[in-house]
Amino acid sequence: MLALFILTGFLIMGCVWLHHRIDKRIPLGVTVLLYPLLGTILSVYAIVTKQIFNQQINWIPALGVNFSFRLDSLSLIFFTLISFIGVLVVLYSIFYLSTHENLPKFYSFLLLFMIAMYGVVLSTNTIILYVFWELTSISSFLLISFWYKKKAAQQGALKSFLITVFGGMMMLLGFIALYVLTGSNDITQIAALLKGRDQSTLYYFAMGAIMLGALTKSAQFPFHIWLPDAMEAPTPVSAYLHSATMVKAGIYLLLRFMPVFSGEPVFQWVLIIDGLMTMLIGSLFAVRQSDLKGLLAYSTISQLGMIVSMIGLAAFESNDVTFRALIVLALTAALLHIINHGLFKAALFMGAGIVDHAAHTRDLNKLGGLRKAMPITFTVMTIAALSMAGIPFLNGFLSKEMFLTVLVDLRGLDVKIVWLLVAVGVIASIGTFVYSLIAIIRTFLGEQTIEIEEGESKGILLSPVILAFLVVLLFFIPNFLLFSLIEPALHQVLDFDPTDYVTPIHAWHGFNLPLYLTILIIVLGTLIVWSGVYKKLFPKYKEMPLNRIYKYTLRSVDVISHNLIRRIMTDRLNHYLMFLFGVIIVATLPISLTVMLSVYPAFEMSDISFYMLILTAFIVIASLVLLKVQSRMTATVLVGAIGYGTSMVYILMYAPDLALTQFVIETITTVLFLSCFYHLPNLEKENKSRINRIVSLIIALSMTLLVVSMMIISQSTELFDSITEYYKKAYDLTGGKNIVNAILGDFRAFDTMLEGVVLMITGLGIYSLIRRKVGAKHERK
Numbered sequence: 001m002l003a004l005f006i007l008t009g010f011l012i013m014g015c016v017w018l019h020h021r022i023d024k025r026i027p028l029g030v031t032v033l034l035y036p037l038l039g040t041i042l043s044v045y046a047i048v049t050k051q052i053f054n055q056q057i058n059w060i061p062a063l064g065v066n067f068s069f070r071l072d073s074l075s076l077i078f079f080t081l082i083s084f085i086g087v088l089v090v091l092y093s094i095f096y097l098s099t100h101e102n103l104p105k106f107y108s109f110l111l112l113f114m115i116a117m118y119g120v121v122l123s124t125n126t127i128i129l130y131v132f133w134e135l136t137s138i139s140s141f142l143l144i145s146f147w148y149k150k151k152a153a154q155q156g157a158l159k160s161f162l163i164t165v166f167g168g169m170m171m172l173l174g175f176i177a178l179y180v181l182t183g184s185n186d187i188t189q190i191a192a193l194l195k196g197r198d199q200s201t202l203y204y205f206a207m208g209a210i211m212l213g214a215l216t217k218s219a220q221f222p223f224h225i226w227l228p229d230a231m232e233a234p235t236p237v238s239a240y241l242h243s244a245t246m247v248k249a250g251i252y253l254l255l256r257f258m259p260v261f262s263g264e265p266v267f268q269w270v271l272i273i274d275g276l277m278t279m280l281i282g283s284l285f286a287v288r289q290s291d292l293k294g295l296l297a298y299s300t301i302s303q304l305g306m307i308v309s310m311i312g313l314a315a316f317e318s319n320d321v322t323f324r325a326l327i328v329l330a331l332t333a334a335l336l337h338i339i340n341h342g343l344f345k346a347a348l349f350m351g352a353g354i355v356d357h358a359a360h361t362r363d364l365n366k367l368g369g370l371r372k373a374m375p376i377t378f379t380v381m382t383i384a385a386l387s388m389a390g391i392p393f394l395n396g397f398l399s400k401e402m403f404l405t406v407l408v409d410l411r412g413l414d415v416k417i418v419w420l421l422v423a424v425g426v427i428a429s430i431g432t433f434v435y436s437l438i439a440i441i442r443t444f445l446g447e448q449t450i451e452i453e454e455g456e457s458k459g460i461l462l463s464p465v466i467l468a469f470l471v472v473l474l475f476f477i478p479n480f481l482l483f484s485l486i487e488p489a490l491h492q493v494l495d496f497d498p499t500d501y502v503t504p505i506h507a508w509h510g511f512n513l514p515l516y517l518t519i520l521i522i523v524l525g526t527l528i529v530w531s532g533v534y535k536k537l538f539p540k541y542k543e544m545p546l547n548r549i550y551k552y553t554l555r556s557v558d559v560i561s562h563n564l565i566r567r568i569m570t571d572r573l574n575h576y577l578m579f580l581f582g583v584i585i586v587a588t589l590p591i592s593l594t595v596m597l598s599v600y601p602a603f604e605m606s607d608i609s610f611y612m613l614i615l616t617a618f619i620v621i622a623s624l625v626l627l628k629v630q631s632r633m634t635a636t637v638l639v640g641a642i643g644y645g646t647s648m649v650y651i652l653m654y655a656p657d658l659a660l661t662q663f664v665i666e667t668i669t670t671v672l673f674l675s676c677f678y679h680l681p682n683l684e685k686e687n688k689s690r691i692n693r694i695v696s697l698i699i700a701l702s703m704t705l706l707v708v709s710m711m712i713i714s715q716s717t718e719l720f721d722s723i724t725e726y727y728k729k730a731y732d733l734t735g736g737k738n739i740v741n742a743i744l745g746d747f748r749a750f751d752t753m754l755e756g757v758v759l760m761i762t763g764l765g766i767y768s769l770i771r772r773k774v775g776a777k778h779e780r781k
Contacts, residue, residue, distance in 0.1 A: 002055045002069035002122055005042065009035050009115035016107050029094035032107045035114060036086030043080040046071060047484050064185040068125040073488030077335060078121040078252050080485070081342045085244040086114055088463035092350055093236035095460035096357060106146055106234070113139035117245050121252055126175035126185045130168065133213075136249060137164040140241055144233040156229035159550065163216050163226045171213025171253075177206035178260075191259035195495075199264075207261050210253065211270060218250030220308055221278040224301045225546045231293040235353025238293060243349055244342035247304055251338060254311050258493050263317040271312025276424045278305030283431025287438060287534045292352045292362040295439055296345070299388065302432060303341050306403060309425075310334035313406050318496050326409055328490060328501040333402035335486045336478070336505070340395045343474070344384040347467035348439070351381035354460055355443060358452050364438075369448030376461050378444045380468040387471045389436035389525070390429065390518065395474040398505055400429065404514040426517055433525030434534055441529065478505040578699055585702045592702075592709045612652055619645040630684070632677040640670035661752050668756055672763030679770050 012035045019031045046053070057067040071079060090110070097103060116139055119132030137160075145157035179185055181202055182193040194203070219227040227247070231238055241247070254271065261267040282302030289295040314330035316323040354377045355370065356362050371378040383394065390400035407425045410418040474481065482505055490498040509515065528534050568579055585592075619642055626638045643666035650659035688696075 002053055002071060003057055003067060005038070006069075006115060006119060006122070008038065009111055009118070013108050013111045013115075016111070017104050027094045028103045028107055029090050032111060033087065033090045035111060036083045036090060039079065039083030039114075039118065040087055042071075043076065043083050046076055047080070050488070064125075064179065064183070065127045066125055066185075067123075067128055068186060069122040070124045071122060072492055073485070074255060074492040075121040075252075077338065077485050077489055078248060079118065081244050081248070081339065082114065082117050082121070085240060085342055085346050088346065088350075088466060089236050089240040092239065092353075092460060092463040093234075095457060096236055096353055097234065106143075109139055109142040109146065110237070110240070113143060113241065113246070117249065120249050124187050126178065126187060126190075129187075130172050130175060133171065133217075133249065134165065134168050136217075136246055137161055137168060140164070140230070140246055143237045143241065144230050146234055146237070147232070150232060152229070153232040156226075156232040160226040160230045163223050167213040167216025167223065170209045170216075174206040174209030174213065177202050177209065181206070187256060187260075194260060204266065207264065207267055210257055210261075211267065214250035214253040215274065215308075216250070217253070218247050218304050218308065219278075219301050220250070220274055220305060221281055222546055224278060224282065225550060227301055228294050228297040231291070231297045235293075235349060235356065238296075239346045239349035239353070242297065242300055243345035247300060248338060248342070251304070251307055251311070251334075254308070255334075255489075255493055258311070258315065259495055262315045262495070263319070264315075268312050268315040271315065272309050272421070273312075275305045275307070275309025275312055276421060276428065278302070279309065279428040280305075280424055280431070283428045283435060286435035287431060289435075290364050292355065292364055292367070292439065292443060293349070294362075295364070295435055296348055296352060299348075299432070299435055299439075300345060302428065302435075303337070303345070303388070306425075306428070307334050307337055307341070310337070310403060310406065313410075318494065324496060324498075325501045326406060327494065328498045329402060329409070330406045331490060331493065332482070332486055332502070332505075333399050333406060335489055336402065336481065337396075337399035339481060339485075340387070340399050340471075340474070343467050344387040344394075344396055344471050347380055347384035347464045347471065348388070350464040350467070351377050351384065354456065354464070357460070358456070359450050361450065364442040366450055367443045368446040368450075369444070370450075370452070371444040373448065373452045374444070374456055376456050376465065378440075380461070380464045381443070382440050383468045383471055384464075385436040385440050389433045390521070392507065393472070393475055395471050395478070398475065398478050398507060401507075401509075401514055401518060402505075404429070404517050405509075408513050408517070422517075426521060429517075429521045430525050430528070433521055434528050437525065437529045438534070475507065574696075578696065581699050581703055585699065585706060588706055588709075591713065592705050609652065612649065615645050615648050615652070619649075630682050632680055632682060633674065635683065636670060636673045636677055639673075640666055643670075664752060664756060665759070668759050668763070672759070672767065676763070676767050676770055 012031065015031055016028060019026070019028055045051075052073070053069075053071040055067075055069045059066050090107075093106075093110075097106065113136060116132050116135035120129060120136060123129040123132055141157045141161040144160055145153050147153045175185070178190050178194075181200070182190050184190055184193060216223040227242060230242060233241070279302050282298045282300075282305055286295050286298035286302060289298060310330050310333050314327045314334060316327055318324060318327060352362065355367065355374065358374060359367060359370070361367065387394035387396035390397050404425065407418075407422045410421065482502070487498070487502050490502065568575075570576075622638050622641050622645065626635060626642075629635050629638065643662060647659045647662040647666065650656070650662060
């Protein structure tokens with residue numbers, strides 16, 4: 001069923017192009033709407049029935065690579081967000097995008113991204129998860145660069161692609177390391193197999209690599225620089241990818257692998273420290289933005305940092321019973337804020353798109369006073385922004401209060417630097433409050449300084465109004481989310497029963513330290529906005545230092561690659577061969593050194609006959625003479641002689657099949673080369689420098705050593721079981737009583753025939769070109 005759901009997305013993608021060609025009266029987005037709507041129906045069904053869906057389609061069972069899909073309580077949260085926000089984003093895009101845009105291409109890219117995100121949250125096989133993971137990077141690249149004529153869109157797409165694909169490759173290395181440790185690619189089996197084992201260096205490498213993949217995708221410090229530049233994408237893309245889906249993929253990965261890495265101090269403290277640092281950096285840079293979408297981008301970075309830090313706070317060792325209440329509270333807060341953030345941030349991005357649509361600018365220096373011209377947008381964005389700021393009576397207040405409670409509760413658990421963590425969390429929350437107010441004040445309050453060409457259409461307002469309504473509603477019914485979505489996910493992630501530690505969510509807990517911190521955040525944040533002191537932050541920096549490092553790195557790589565290619569591309573075949581063999585020698589140096597150090601036992605050599613010595617001497621003499629001749633015809637004859645001599649060696653070594661193959665190939669190539677080289681001038685004597693000759697000699701000797709080493713290894717190592725058993729079953733398997741004849745008839749003969757055909761076609765093509773060139777010269781004369 002789940003595989004069919006994934007395939008349905010590709011089917012609808014094809015229907016998009018048919019719809020565009022057949023009927024242009026119905027908006028194209030209506031067809032696209034069917035896919036996330038189907039996902040929403042499946043989500044509701046799963047929530048109501050509490051059913052877990054599993055499906056596995058074998059692909060490469062020998063390597064443990066199968067299409068394994070599972071919709072459980074954890075993936076259901078993300079599946080629901082992808083589907084529900086997807087419905088609203090597609091509905092919003094119908095009214096936002098102009099009909100003059102290439103809509104089939106846009107919706108195809110959007111559907112491809114939806115399919116990839118569904119694949120990420122449904123896959124339980126690490127290799128299949130990686131395939132969908134990189135597909136999200138590819139599809140997001142296509143969406144960010146949709147307006148590809150804008151240079152900023154090209155650069156933003158490239159930056160996001162390079163950083164997220166780098167993280168994905170590191171994640172793949174982590175998956176491979178886990179496979180080496182456990183022999184399984186199934187995430188559930190990996191967690192069970194690693195439980196209780198003494199962990200090795202490879203385990204910690206896998207942990208670091210997978211964390212790196214998650215942190216790059218979720219825009220955590222120092223990899224967060226791709227997200228602000230990705231705002232060049234159309235607003236529906238920003239509202240979908242960069243609030244509720246793609247940036248949450250890394251969050252999902254951390255939660256999915258919590259049973260594998262939870263309890264490890266490295267995993268726990270990296271997430272706590274990096275999450276809080278990202279939250280602080282995102283909030284500080286958000287207040288300095290003059291682009292409305294840029295401000296929202298940094299706010300997303302800050303909010304994701306808060307979620308990551310809460311996951312880290314939930315990663316304490318669960319065997320210590322004193323930590324269990326804190327673990328459950330932190331994880332509950334993280335899952336609740338994932339949902340809350342998806343709702344209010346999508347509403348904010350949609351509101352920013354409506355402002356841009358009407359005012360044709362996102363520059364906060366030009367905007368202002370739009371509350372009267374755009375009252376509904378003003379209301380929607382105010383509700384969403386205040387929810388992000390953590391104001392009471394909105395859903396964001398609940399998860400922000402739980403975040404502060406977790407930080408404060410660390411005091412009773414003998415956790416060091418607890419007050420430093422609380423201080424960073426409070427300062428970052430003040431920054432959150434400040435940039436939330438700035439987004440509203442600088443856009444809607446004050447005197448109107450820009451003329452609005454287009455008003456608020458009802459269609460484009462529908463999606464953000466629904467989101468704003470849910471932001472208010474979920475404040476009053478948070479326990480619906482707790483018991484229908486969050487608590488089942490807690491059972492999925494944690495390795496103990498959290499039932500006794502789950503408590504209903506309440507907005508009022510009395511007068512306590514978290515409440516006092518909330519009041520402090522609101523008061524200080526209001527004073528900072530009212531005084532305008534935030535305008536003095538970072539006055540010297542127009543871009544982040546990390547952006548300059550990124551640009552310098554790209555320029556350096558470009559210069560190095562340009563110089564390297566210029567040195568390599570000399571239009572000389574012998575130079576190309578030298579570079580090729582040099583790379584092979586360096587790459588296989590460990591093999592040669594291993595043999596030279598006599599790790600492999602010496603193998604016994606068979607007796608060498610008199611005829612073998614004569615043939616060897618003949619081949620060596622022909623090779624030495626070949627180095628000195630300047631006639632192409634003579635060189636071709638000598639090469640053929642060496643090949644025929646090798647064929648005779650095969651005969652003496654009782655390998656008639658190889659001898660016949662060599663005879664056929666040598667005959668064809670010698671005849672073709674003689675026919676072609678007849679029309680070419682003789683070889684010119686090369687004036688090589690002494691260094692060039694020495695390098696050539698070293699490469700030749702090294703390749704000889706490599707070939708000898710491979711021969712020794714192949715004689716001394718058995719990588720596979722003996723094939724003797726297949727001889728006994730030769731008649732049943734091949735229909736032939738002689739296994740050698742069967743192999744020659746079924747495989748080698750057919751293979752050799754095709755090789756000969758390819759060489760004949762190539763040779764005839766070269767001969768025809770040469771004859772044509774010679775004929776043209778005669779005609780001109």
